[in-house]
Amino acid sequence: ALQYAVRWVWDTSLTTFLFSWVLVLALRLRQGETLGRWASFGLLWGLTGLSNPALLIFLPACGLWVLAGSPKRQLNGVLLAAVLFTACLGPWTWRNWLVFHRFVPARGNFGAELYLGNGPGATGLLMEYDHPIQAPDQLRLYTAMGEIAYSQMRGERAMTSIRTNPDRFLNNTLKRVFFFWAGVPHPVSRTEWVEYARSLNFIFGSVCGLLGLALALQRKAPAAWLFAWAFLLLPLVYYAVAAHARFRHPLEPLIVILGVYLFQSAELTKTGRDRKLRELGT
Numbered sequence: 001a002l003q004y005a006v007r008w009v010w011d012t013s014l015t016t017f018l019f020s021w022v023l024v025l026a027l028r029l030r031q032g033e034t035l036g037r038w039a040s041f042g043l044l045w046g047l048t049g050l051s052n053p054a055l056l057i058f059l060p061a062c063g064l065w066v067l068a069g070s071p072k073r074q075l076n077g078v079l080l081a082a083v084l085f086t087a088c089l090g091p092w093t094w095r096n097w098l099v100f101h102r103f104v105p106a107r108g109n110f111g112a113e114l115y116l117g118n119g120p121g122a123t124g125l126l127m128e129y130d131h132p133i134q135a136p137d138q139l140r141l142y143t144a145m146g147e148i149a150y151s152q153m154r155g156e157r158a159m160t161s162i163r164t165n166p167d168r169f170l171n172n173t174l175k176r177v178f179f180f181w182a183g184v185p186h187p188v189s190r191t192e193w194v195e196y197a198r199s200l201n202f203i204f205g206s207v208c209g210l211l212g213l214a215l216a217l218q219r220k221a222p223a224a225w226l227f228a229w230a231f232l233l234l235p236l237v238y239y240a241v242a243a244h245a246r247f248r249h250p251l252e253p254l255i256v257i258l259g260v261y262l263f264q265s266a267e268l269t270k271t272g273r274d275r276k277l278r279e280l281g282t
Contacts, residue, residue, distance in 0.1 A: 012249045018048040019055055019250040022062065023230075027223055029066045033074045041066075042081030046088020053106035054237045055250060061229040100148045108148050110241075111155020117172070117241040118158045124175030125184070126242040179243035180235050181206040202245075205255055212258030215265055227254050 025041045049056045067078075089105060096104035116127045132139040132150075142150045162169045179185070183202035186195055213231060216224035230251065238247045 012246045015048065015052040015055070016249045016252065018044055018051055020253050022048055023226070023254075026062050026066050026226060030069045030223075033077055035074070035077050035080060038074065038077030038081045039084055042084035043088065045081070046085040049085075049089055049106060050092060052250070054247075055234060057236060058230055058233045061233060062226065065226045065229065100146075102148055104148070109151050111151040111153070111158065113241050115154035115158035115161075117176075118169055119154075119161050122161075122168070122172055124172040124179065124243075126244070173239055176239050176241075176243040177235075180238055180248060181210075184243055184245060205252075205259060208259035208262055209251075209255030210258075212260075212262035212265075215262055216258065219265075221261075227258065230254060 022041070022044050025037055025044060029037050029041060045056075045059055049059075093103070093105050096102070096106075096108070100108060102108075113126075116122075116131060119127060119130070121127065128134055130138060132142040145153065181203070183199045185199075210231070213224070213227055217228060231254070234251055235248075238244075
């Protein structure tokens with residue numbers, strides 16, 4: 001139970017905290033570059049990559065967004081950020097080389113996860129029953145083969161399944177897109193209304209966040225495109241592999257901010273309209 005709780009804290013709260021500060025630093029770098037800000041940017045991206053490597057898909061877009069709008073590009077600042085980022089990931093990559101005798105930048109379980117989401121019998125949900133944690137036969141196979149060989153074997157089987165039945169993969173991917181934004185269904189329990197309320201809350205937040213993003217893009221609000229790239233890129237890995245509520249946690253602060261922006265904009269619009277009506281009335 002303790003290991004389970006620690007994993008959730010590490011993969012949710014810590015990752016969300018680090019990623020939120022990455023976005024804050026990106027905004028500050030657009031306002032003005034300093035070596036301190038570039039150093040913090042590289043360091044935080046390195047720590048974020050160690051916490052959840054899936055978020056690194058957003059790193060190129062974030063870096064290019066900063067450079068595209070910065071008034072004066074500091075090459076030494078960019079190099080400093082790159083060095084600190086490498087310094088964070090380097091020791092773990094070296095450790096993986098010593099243990100696995102292969103180049104594994106962060107994690108080596110992608111193939112196994114890909115199979116659990118897309119193997120024979122997949123329905124859009126993760127096949128946890130076939131995970132080594134729950135399947136004794138898979139645990140024995142994992143122990144005998146080792147993590148890298150086992151993950152490679154499962155990944156090859158997943159790709160074979162995808163190539164054999166691409167329509168099923170597309171259908172499952174569309175389901176995962178829906179699950180990511182509308183909530184992953186839970187087994188039906190005695191209190192079904194709790195599940196309905198949970199799904200409604202999940203969908204309401206997603207719709208408000210997406211509408212807020214659309215409004216921000218329309219009005220060309222500062223950082224709107226940075227947020228848009230985050231919404232577009234961060235879920236891609238999960239669309240292809242598995243959807244879970246905790247995978248969306250890094251996006252939750254942005255969803256809340258954009259939802260507030262949506263309602264605040266509606267209130268400001270209503271206030272302006274009422275003022276004009278009063279002026280016409282006088």
